[in-house]
Amino acid sequence: MSVREADVIVVGAGLSGLVAAREVLKAGREPLVLEANDRVGGRILTEEPVPGVFLELGAQWIGDTHHRMAALAAELGIALYQQFEDGDTSYEFGGRVLRGDAFHAAYADDLEHVERVLRELDAMAETVDVAAPWLAPKADEWDRITVGQWYDAQGLSPLGRELIEICTVGILAVPTVEVSLLGLLVNVVTCGVTADLLSESEGGAQTKRFVGGTGQIPQRLADELGERVVLSSPVMSIDVSGDVVTVTCRGGLVATGKQAIVALAPTLAGRIMYDPPLPGVRDQLTQRMPQASAHKSFILYDEPFWRDEGLNAQLISDAGPARMSNDSCMPEETGGPGIILAFLEGENARVEGRWPEEQRQAALREEMARHFGPRAAKPELIVEGGWVEREWTRGCYNANPGPCGWIHFGASLSEPVGPIKWAATETALQWSGYMEGAVDAGERAAREVLADLG
Amino acid sequence: MSVREADVIVVGAGLSGLVAAREVLKAGREPLVLEANDRVGGRILTEEPVPGVFLELGAQWIGDTHHRMAALAAELGIALYQQFEDGDTSYEFGGRVLRGDAFHAAYADDLEHVERVLRELDAMAETVDVAAPWLAPKADEWDRITVGQWYDAQGLSPLGRELIEICTVGILAVPTVEVSLLGLLVNVVTCGVTADLLSESEGGAQTKRFVGGTGQIPQRLADELGERVVLSSPVMSIDVSGDVVTVTCRGGLVATGKQAIVALAPTLAGRIMYDPPLPGVRDQLTQRMPQASAHKSFILYDEPFWRDEGLNAQLISDAGPARMSNDSCMPEETGGPGIILAFLEGENARVEGRWPEEQRQAALREEMARHFGPRAAKPELIVEGGWVEREWTRGCYNANPGPCGWIHFGASLSEPVGPIKWAATETALQWSGYMEGAVDAGERAAREVLADLG
Known part of the structure; x- marks a missing residue:
């Protein structure tokens, strides 16, 4: 002793x-x-599988209003770089893959309805004091229904309902039926608005990364x-x-x-x-x-070939294994491999995340190919990390x-x-x-x- | 060491x-x-505040099909006695207190609808294998909706909805929005049928007690x-x-x-x-x-005066603090005080259960009087026990x-x-x-x- x-x-x-x-x-x-x-x-864990290539198995980004983190990074002498976002997102719903504008044109009404629902969440969130959510005028009602239940009641199209599920799970990392509506509103309030729930640009929460790793x-x-x-x-x-x-x-x-x-x-x-x-x-x-259920899969290629094709490496998919992805490369001036980060969150972390590595990675390669073309089927390396098996964390992102x-x-x-x-x-x-x-x-x-x- | x-x-x-x-x-x-x-x-805890008077702050009853427990009690030489159930239950809804038949006559349609819903639960439960509930044909659907949500969708009258909530909380000891429909069905399957969910006679699970205490x-x-x-x-x-x-x-x-x-x-x-x-x-x-949230309040009188008035000491109330109660006396041949056990379960355990003792006991005395007459307002002793503060249990009845x-x-x-x-x-x-x-x-x-x- x-x-x-x-x-x-x-x-x-x-x-x-x-x-x-x-x-x-x-x-x-x-x-x-x-x-x-x-x-x-x-829950911050940077791995460097290749010299100079930093993969964030845990927390990765900060947002433009994360002033404490920006100040801390500056104090510690850690530089920031901008998340790459230029280009189209790839959407896959009902077996159909569409890029950016084509998707928006095809489903304009669905998307407009989703936007209205998000604006309603914002309005509801304005009545919630994050220091005492249980005192909100409708706290008692909102804490007794699940987010999923409330979404189901909004009259969204099947595509709209699926889309809002995917984007919400991207935040909560559990199926929306596991969290109360009040719980989601608390998340919204602490972050300001729902803008980061559904955004091609990764929204306010995920705009900058740390040079050299979080x-x-x-x-x-x-x-x-x-x-x-x-x-x-x-x-x-x-x-x-x-x-x-x-x-x-x-x-x-x-x-x-x-x-x-x-x-x-x-x-x-x-x-x-x-x-x-x-x-x-x-x-x-x-x-x-x-603790929620999240699993990250980094898929490494010789270069970020999608950028030349006007793609931002972001996907939104109803098929999976990943429901979302984005460009996770090193700073442009550094160069280095092309890296796509595929997110398995909530149910996908629990189902495909438990598959044998070989099976899951085969499915991920197929999914990448559906969105980003045949080159995407042949990565040089895949590095993955879940959090449930880690004894001193037992789940991510949060609770x-x-x-x-x-x-x-x-x-x-x-x-x-x-x-x-x-x-x-x-x-x-x-x-x-x-x-x-x-x-x-x-x-x-x-x-x-x-x-x-x- | x-x-x-x-x-x-x-x-x-x-x-x-x-x-x-x-x-x-x-x-x-x-x-x-x-x-x-x-x-x-x-979770078994017998207290003896008065010599020969055993109060079960934890597990209290066994049912007629609890063969393992009956055999164990026999082996250990512990005698059983019958739960007292003779007489009318007292019902309180919307500020109106009615006894047995009067209540049934006034709300026959509501009650008939509740019975139909319970029979539907039984039918659904028949498709669930308790050794693997996740394989039930509708497991995926039923585990994504809460019991409360499903009850809300059954078109019950306000009284019927309240009644089925009270009786279900009597089993789960949490609000029905906290448990999935599949979770309730698992409970039903392990116990056979829903009969014990809604019964004046305490149903199959609570028919016998142990002489001298559990x-x-x-x-x-x-x-x-x-x-x-x-x-x-x-x-x-x-x-x-x-x-x-x-x-x-x-x-x-x-x-x-x-x-x-x-x-x-x-x-x-x-x-x-x-x-x-x-x-x-x-x-x-x-x-x-x-762990769920349950709190028991034993209210002791000089004698079980309600028995002479044709009451069984059972109440079902939408007002509380107790939503249910029953006769908790010693065996008839033993005599002893009249004891009513008032249940604070789920939300009531969390709200009134956290009130200062004096405030809660005053409310309990008032409630007893509403149901069992002015004598009930003047107990000789109240003995209470919650489980949340007990470090090595942290909640009851189960999870x-x-x-x-x-x-x-x-x-x-x-x-x-x-x-x-x-x-x-x-x-x-x-x-x-x-x-x-x-x-x-x-x-x-x-x-x-x-x-x-x-």
């Missing part, structure tokens, strides 16, 4: 925990970050913290006694402090043993916020409660329990589910512990 | 774990049961097992290496064996650290099976996955992971959610480990 002492014990060296620790240190207090994994970053951000934050970050130390228990918080890790490390910040997704935070036990309402909440979760349990999501504060992107008021939200939540949790430290 | 060794390590000394251990011992193998709590019984059952099972049951030992990790399973408890006890049976509700089983980590599909399932839970994750519910087998009533094929299911699951898990032990 080894013992460490600090002012604030931070559980989890994901972005939220690292940012929280940094803020604590900035304020002149000592943080200690305990991380279960043998690496920092949590993984540099948690790594540089960890480097700054130095020995204040301890890896391979899964937290098993958090005990509060008097003014002392004692955090015990598997492997024997015991850390004591005055405050704790648990910067884990709610379902993971719920696995720790707390003494005294957490309030029942908090425990029942974390039982009800499962949403099911029906009645917000109205009956939501108030405990970020409510401190004595010296224990809650971070992680799920607890953010801005851009919950995104890196921006992780920073928002980490900063807020740091303010809470600093206020209590006096 | 202390070390114990056995053939089979059983996690959890609830009914399912104790029965599993007993079967292992009967077969000539050595079980060791590790219990987090300082008592055995899990708590005697786990206690006598534990007595038989003697030092093979270790209390106050919360399991933190289960490691499998070669042929050895190592189970480590908070407090330092380490138990090794060849096989393990985890006899915990799925959400609690998901909190243990496993090495190697469990398959992702299993982990995502346990993220999606929250059901939300939409898509069965079709995407259900196959992993009781699928062994090498030497680790799963018990608890949630994994039962018969009477899942009941004590009978706990025994069914415990026996099945014992068969699995014994087969592997060879």
Whole structure:
């Protein structure tokens, strides 16, 4: 058994925990970050299968209004580059593949109806205060119906219904019947508008990437913290006694402090043993916020051949395995391989994501060929990553409660329990589910512990 | 650190774990049961606030087809007595209180429609194989709609809709919008028919009680097992290496064996650290099976005065705090106080169940008076128990996955992971959610480990 002492014990060296620790240190207090994994970053994970080629198996983009992330990247000396978006999207519905304008012309009425439904979501979202969604005038009604149920009732055409499902699953990473309408509205409010739900340009949330990989951000934050970050130390228990918080890790490390910040997704935070036990309402909440199901497949070619053909490498498909994709190349000035990122989200992550690799990759090659021509059938390399098998994450991108979760349990999501504060992107008021939200939540949790430290 | 060794390590000394251990011992193998709590019984908890007066804060009844439980009680020498059911039920809808026949006469059409809906559920349930609900012909459709959504679509009158909600919540202990239609059908199949969903006579599931309290059952099972049951030992990790399973408890006890049976509700089983980590599909399932919300209030009077007035102490109310109640007295030959058990389930457990005791008990007294007359307003004692605050249970009665839970994750519910087998009533094929299911699951898990032990 080894013992460490600090002012604030931070559980989890994901972005939220690292940012929280940094803020604590900035304020002149000592943080200690305990991380279960043998690496920092949590849901940020950059792989480099070929030198200079960075694949983001986890968080990849920031959006134009992600000011915290832009500032953090600038501080850390990490450059941004623009997501490639020029050219047509390829659409596949009912076995028919159409490009950009042709698709829009063929289904103008369907698309116009989808737009109206999204505008209605925006209007509904305006009545929801993200700090207390359960107080919205219609919270009680909206938290008892699923998004899928509400979509079904909008009179959309089959194509419109399928399209709005695909785009919503692109955000939630679960079938829309698993999340309440209020839950979707909370997502909308934290991000501003629904514009990013349905957009050829990847919308407001996904416009810029990090030169050299997102993984540099948690790594540089960890480097700054130095020995204040301890890896391979899964937290098993958090005990509060008097003014002392004692955090015990598997492997024997015991850390004591005055405050704790648990910067884990709610379902993971719920696995720790707390003494005294957490309030029942908090425990029942974390039982009800499962991690979603996402799987990314990067398909690498010798060059981004689609760009010359006026394609942006984006697809929207009702057939799959990927329902969406986009261009995931390195910066233009860098050159490098052509990379298409195919998203398997929600049901596709659970069905095709569980197929044997060979079967899934064959289906992905066929799908690429349907959209981007015969060259797309012959990639040089496919690199894939799911999150469900990763012990210290257990699902991506984030978590949403099911029906009645917000109205009956939501108030405990970020409510401190004595010296224990809650971070992680799920607890953010801005851009919950995104890196921006992780920073928002980490900063807020740091303010809470600093206020209590006096 | 202390070390114990056995053939089979059983996690959890609830009914399912104790029965599993007993079967292992009967077969000539050595079980060791590790219990987090300082008592055995899990969701069985008998309190005796007055000598000879046993209140079942947890599991209370068995039904006429609960053959495993009847046999177990007989073996253990515990007598049964009949649930008192003679007399009229009191109904309260829209502020109007009506007794038995008057209610049935006033709302004959509404009730007939409810009966038709229940018969339709029975017909649908006949197409569901409880061992593989995801293979039912309409599984995919039924797991994507909530029970509440399906009820809403049946054209029931407002009273009929409210009545079927109350009775279903009486089983699921969560609002019907939290469980998929397939999930309800699974419950129906494991129990046979919907008859117990809506019945004045408490139906097939709740006809008999145990003289001296249900708590005697786990206690006598534990007595038989003697030092093979270790209390106050919360399991933190289960490691499998070669042929050895190592189970480590908070407090330092380490138990090794060849096989393990985890006899915990799925959400609690998901909190243990496993090495190697469990398959992702299993982990995502346990993220999606929250414990339900139930709270029991026992209201004690000098005598069961309602019996003389032709009442059975059962109420069904749209107002609450209790939506249902029944007679919970000791056996007639014993005499003793009059006891009404008021159920706060689902939303009522979460709203009124969180009220300050004084406020909730005042509301309960008023409700009793509305149904059972002015004497009911003046009980001698109220004894209450919720389950959410209990650290090692965290909700009752049982757990059901939300939409898509069965079709995407259900196959992993009781699928062994090498030497680790799963018990608890949630994994039962018969009477899942009941004590009978706990025994069914415990026996099945014992068969699995014994087969592997060879």
